[in-house]
Structures are given as structure tokens and as C-alpha cells.
Amino acid sequence: MWKSVVAAIAFLALGGSAFAASAVNKDAQTRTLIVTEGGGKTELALAAGETVEFCPNGCFVTLPNGDLEALTGSETVEISGGVARIK
């Protein structure tokens, strides 16, 4: 029983392993990022309060204000008040 608890915790923790960029939407509305990764553009819609992991190996991302930024894959993009900030 102990083993399975430890395994479950380890697995859940691994899910959040910090080897990808993450985006957090702190606003009450849905915000959209456009992610260019591996030759394709995808729209990443973030619901209110949602956190999403994306871009493990570097990508370009178009922020809600129209800025185009490059990510190496270890940053956190935080959207609050419609403005995205990269940490």
C-alpha cells in the first residue's frame, strides 16, 4: 500500500516535471496563444485559471498583445489583465 502511494505521488509529481514551458492564465476570460513548434502553428486556448505545459524543446509564441517571442522551453508565461509576462 505504501509503495503504491509513493508511486502515485511520484507519478503525479513527474507530470509537472519542469522540462517544458508552462502558461498560466490568471484572467477570468479565455486567452489564446499561438504556438509555432515543429513547422506548424497551433492555437493554444487557455481557459480562466488554467495552466498548460507546452513547447518542450523551444518554440515561438504569439502573445495576446501581438508580440512574437521565442521560448527555450523552461519559461513560464503568465497572463494577467490581458498582458503576458515571461518569467
Add this chain to the structure above:
Amino acid sequence: MIFRLLRLILIAIVAVAAQSSPGAMAQAIGQGSTQLIADQTKAIQDLTAKTDGLENKLSAPDQDDAGLVDIRLQLEDISRAALNSALAFRSRLNDINARIQVLGPPPAQGQPPEPAIVANERAALTAEKAEINAVVAGAQNLSIRISGLVDRIATLRSQLFRSVLTKRYELSDALSPQAFSDAHDQFTGLYKAVASWLTFALKFKFQAMLAATLMALALAAVLLIGGRRLFGRIFEADASVEEPSYLSRLSVAFWSTLLPTVALGAFLASTVFFFNYYNVLRGDIGEFLNALLSVVAVAFCVNRLTNAALEPRLPNWRLIPVATGPARWLVRLATAMAVVLGFNYFLSVVNEKMGSPLSLTIARSFVATVIVGVILILMGVLKPFRARDGSWRPWPAWLRFIAIGLGVSTIAAALLGYIGLALFVSIQVVVTGTTLITAYIGFLSARAIGEEGGFADTSVGRWLSANSSYEDTALDQLGLVVSIAINLMIVLVFLPLILLMWGFQPGDIETWAFKLATGVTIGSVTISVLGILTGIVVFAIGYFLTRWFQGWLDGSVMARGKVDTGVRNSIRLAVGYAGVALAALVGISAAGIDLSNLALVAGALSLGIGFGLQNVVSNFVSGLILLAERPFKVGDWIVAGDISGTVRKISVRATEIETFQRQSVILPNSNLINNAVGNWTHRNKLGRVDIKVGVAYGSDVKRVHAILLGIARAHPMVLKNPEPFVLFANFGPAALEFEIRVFVADVLNGSIVQNDIRFAIFDIFEDEHIEIPSAPRAVVESKKHEPWPIDDDKIEAEFAERERLEAEAAAEQTRLAKTKRRGRKPDPD
């Protein structure tokens, strides 16, 4: 009209003049931004130009696989560089955004206009931002284009591979008399090239060549002789050993393949190196020599391996139990196969360098593949095992069918003109087969070492057990670790080797290894081998550092500082727990696991944990309180409820107490915190011992009091202060009751003092004729044994009488049994 135009011009001039000063200010804020944009634009242009060059190269018609992989690696580098040059703008972009936010939004329609200075600065910042975005967009476009190119390379490579395997050649061209004359021309050309080089070398470079050869020979000799000196006795098959263990056979096979191959490889590599160093090689000769030497190395390795596994000369050391004759044949066939393929490879290098016609290449490959096919079939039909009755038995069916099938299909493919396919199959059979067999031998030896007692039998194990204090079980566990390590090493070494053989390029493997190390994403879960390994290593280092620090603090600092044992123990434990917790946290962070996620999980589970682990948590907290408060320490005599004994160990969940009957009691810490705990030795070991004694009514009580006090004072272990005291306790029903109360320095010696005092009381009371009354509670009548009779004649008479009576009784019983039914036995109880 003219006036309006003039006004417009005037306004424009004013606007430009007004703009110039705040524009300069904005420039001052982000000094070098223009420079940065120019630099990165230039960098991205360069990268684009490079990509253009690579794309052109890609479109060239005759690209081989290695070339394509090389292009792909370069493209990936360019893509990373583009990303990096886009990253250079981040801080500037952040500054601009922050500044724009400070300036606020432009005033809406109908609002009073803002000052021109603000509007101008906003306009300048927006313009700069647009410029930066344009450069980043360029980088993004480049990265999209490169990813398209990488996909195209993957398609091209699979097409190339398919076309090599499926291309059909006309055999009639290749096997015409023309081919023979071509071959003759080729050989003449080769002979001339080699001969002219030899004359040149002998004439002008003789000494250099001699020196190079001698140096290479010396190096190989050092390796070989040194290797023999080091390992010779261990890794050499000894004919005198009757039945070598499987493990020693395996290690002999493995090492007797590896060492000579490495020595030969070193010799050949150093030969080439020294020849190059002395400039002996000229033109294509270097290429030829390289090819020839690698062929020699491969053929030698295959020969050594088959020899080691089959040992035609020493049946005892054979790994596979085939008979001697077939073993010899198998070695020959395998070596022949390696030599044929190697020779084919050498000729292909010659053909390429000398620009020979295609028909010759086809003819050579055709001959080589047919020979390999025939050898495979021969190996398959060989009957290697000898049954007890002397008949020969073939290989197991699956092995036989695979060998024959591969042989037949190779020959068929070659005959039908699919030379590429046939060559691919035959090279795979030799190279992959050799690699797999070596890896398999390694696996087997790992298994043998991992078996119980396996490691202790090896030379390392014997050396360890002779020169260290390891127990058998420790050696066994060490063997398990070694066997796991060997398995891991084999996978790490041979998996890339086999992948290389199967036509994957080093670049592919590099990319995979990189991906595996930095993280594989499966759904939303990212697993990174490197991260996890780093975490484990960091934790291990932290753990050992903690243990070392703990030992140092306890053994050196606190022992010298004459710190109390209890405090020492508490500090040691606290330091240990804190260190391990710290190491775990650092390890988790190093593994790249976000602790905030852990907090989330912990929050979700906390209610469940609160209920389920209530007791554990309460004991844990109690343990921490025990460490801080220290109501008792290790070695104290405590009484907790029914349990009385010495404290042996205080850990975080429970405390170990050893009773005086030497029973270990594990008491949960919460019991010790929530309930009263008596400690006999808390501040000091002082303790009081009470001894009760009664004297008969009518005795002189004053005299008794004086005698008892005298006895108590006379004992050496009884303390003078507090003074011993004799209490006239009671007028009891049967006696006048006294109680001696004495204090002893060490309460653990109480029993000895009690014993001594009681003996003394008994002796002195007897001398003084003072009676200690006893009140009999019950009269127990004991049956006295008859004394042993002395009259022998009487015994004999009695014995005879008894015998007679018994015989009569038995006869009576048998008579009764015949007439009556036997009665039932009584119930067991």
C-alpha cells in the same frame, strides 16, 4: 491651396522638431536597441543563406544517407541558432512593454488630448516593437522552413533506403566477358598504384616506414604483453582444468575475444597514424590501407569470437556443447564469411577510388553474396551434436530454418538481380550476428555472476573476501549489483552498435539520446532520464554528506566537548533527519520536479492522510517533542505503564525499551508523551530502597530500632546523606512492623543493598535472640516415603506373592472378557 500646403508643411516641420527630442530620449532608454536589431537581422540573414545552401545541396541528385544526416544535423543547429537570436530581444521587449504600460492607453475619442511628448514616445516605442517583431518573425519563418526540410530529409532517406534494397540490376551485363576484362584492367591499375607507391616508399621513405611499423608493433606488443601479464592467468583457457565452471568459461570467452581484438585494433590504428605522421602514404593508398586494415580487424574479431565460443581444441571450455569436428568447421565457415564480406568491402573502396564501371561492382557483390548464402546454408545443414548412440543430430529446428532461409533468400535475391538487398542481408547476418553473440555471452556471464555465490567464485570476489571484511551475504549483494551493472553496460554499448549496423546514422542515435536525456513527452507527462538520474545522484551525495557530518559532529565535536549523551543523541538524530529531508528536497528539485505540484498533491491528499495516518503523524510529532524536551535519554531506567526497563533507542516514530528480562518493547512515542512516564535516572541515579521487617510482640523495640539503624548505617553503599531512617510502621496482627528506608547512589544497585541488609538482619536477630514471627496460613500434610527395606528374604517372598496374585487376576479377567462385552472407555476428561 498654396496656403493650405504651406500650413501642412509647417505642421510637419513642427511635428518632426517636436519628435526629435523625445525620440532621442527613447533612444537613451534602450541604447543599443538599433544595434541589436541590426545584429540579429544580419545573423538571421546569414542563417537563411546557410539554409538556402543546404536546401540546394538537398536537391542535388546523388545524396547518400550519411550526407543527408549531416545536412539534417546542420539544419537543426541553424534552427537552434535562430531561436537564440530571437531570444536576444526578450529583455528589450519587456522594457518596451513595461514603458508602454506606464504611458497608458491613448486617449479615447472625445477625451482631452495627451501631451505630444507622451504620444511621440508611445509612437517611437511601438515602432521599435514592430521592428523587433519583424525580426523575430523572420526567425520563426526560418524555423518553420527548417522543420519542413527536416521532414523532407526523413522522406528522402527512407526512399533512398528502399531504392537501394529494391533496385534491380541486369545480371547479364555484369557477368559478361566484358566484366572479366574490366576486372583485369582494375587489378592492373591497382597493382601499378601499389607498386609505384612501394617503390617510392622504399626509395625515399624507407626509414620513416620502418620506424612507423616498429613503433606500431611496439605499442601492440606492450598492449598484448601487458594485457597477458595483467589478465593472462585469469582469462586463458587452461587445458589441465577438468571441468571449468560456466562462469569461468564465459569470462575466458569474453576476454579472450576482447583483449586480442583491442590489441590488434590498437596496432592497426597506430600503424595508420604513424604512416600518416611520417607522410609515407600518398594519394589513394591511404584509403586502401584503411579499408584493408579494417577488414583484417573485423575478420580477426569474428575468428577470435567463434574460437572462444567453440574452442575446437579444448572441449571442456566450449560454451556451446557441439562436437569437436563440427566446431572446427563452424569456426572456418564463420571466418570465411567475414573474410569474403571484408574483401568485398575492400574491393568496393578500390572500385570507388578507381572509378570502375557499374558492372564490375555488381559482379563483385553478386559473387560475395552468393558465397555468403552458400556458407549460411552449409552452417544450417551442419549436424553439430552427437547423440549417445553416435548418430549426428542437427541444430534446433528454428535455428536451422532461419540459417537456411537467410542463405536461400540471399542467393535468390542475388540471382534475381536485387544485389543491394542481398548485400544488405549478408552484411547484417555477419555483423549483427557477431554483435548479438558477444552481447549474449555478456548477458550470460552477468546472469552467472548474479546467481547465488556466483560472485564469490570470481577472482575479484575471491580477492575481496581475502582482503576485506565483507561477509558472504554482502559479497552476494555486491554480485547482484555487478550483474545489473554489466547488463546495463551491455545495453548501453550494444544497442547503439546494433542500431548503427541497421543503417541508422550516428546523428539519429545522438538525437534520440539527446531527446531521452532532456525529456520525452508522453501526453502531458514529460519524463527526463537525465533529470531523474541527477536527482538520485544529488540525493545520494546529500545523504552521504549528512551521514559524514553527523558522524563528525557526534564523534569529534560533541564527544570532545563532553556533551551529555542524551543531548548528543538528540542532536545527532535531529541533524540526521534534517539533512536527509534537505537532501530529498534538493534531489527532487534537481530532478526537475516542481515542488509546487507536490504541494498541490499533498493538499489534495491531506484530508485522507489526516485520517489514515493519524497515528503515524501523532507518533512522529511526539518523537520530535521527545527529542526537544528530552524527558529521558538512552540508557535511562523508565517506567511507562506496565513496562519498566532501559531505554535503548529513541527514533522518530517509536522508542525501544529493553526490560530487565531482556525483552525489547517498541513503544509508540505518543504513549510516552500522552501518559505519565516514570524515570528513575532522570536528574541523578539517587533512589530510596525500603525493606520491611517484623518482630514478635514482646521484643525490645528500642533495641530493635537501634540494631536496624546500625545495620543500615554500616552498609557501604548506603548514603550518609540523606540519612538512613528506620520507621516503626505498624502494630501488625502478628508482628511489630518496622521499615528500613535507605538511599543509595545508584538505584540500579538497589537489589544488592536489599539483599545485604536482609541477610544482616537475619544474622544479628538470631544472635540477639529477637524472633521474626511467621504466621502459618495453612497446614500442608506431606506423605512420607516408606523407608527402604533391608530384609531381602521378605522382599523376595512378597514379590513372589504379588506375581502369583497378578497372574490369577489376569486369568480371571480373560475369563470374564470371554463371557462379557467389554465396557466403554471413560471420556477423556
